[in-house]
Amino acid sequence: MNIISSKIMTHADMQNLQVKSKYKKVGHSFGLLKSVGKQYCHKCGLIALNNEISRWAVGKGCNYHEHTAWITTLNRLTKMRN
Numbered sequence: 001m002n003i004i005s006s007k008i009m010t011h012a013d014m015q016n017l018q019v020k021s022k023y024k025k026v027g028h029s030f031g032l033l034k035s036v037g038k039q040y041c042h043k044c045g046l047i048a049l050n051n052e053i054s055r056w057a058v059g060k061g062c063n064y065h066e067h068t069a070w071i072t073t074l075n076r077l078t079k080m081r082n
């Protein structure tokens, strides 16, 4: 029960996040991670997996986790697996 409720942010939390967030898109710098055969970013360490959350993060740049939609996107996409 607590796990589910802690995932959901209140509207106040969202506004607070937007105030704190200083998101500015910085493009990834991908290179091949030979050990797993995947593209990964030298700057932020993101590994581009073939799933929706990875594609979203790739599109948003290195500071994707500072994007105002990050938490809601994460919640939305992780909820689909439950």
Ligand SMILES: [Zn+2]
Binding pocket: 027, 028, 029, 041, 042, 043, 044, 045, 046, 061, 062, 063
């Ligand atoms: Zn990056």
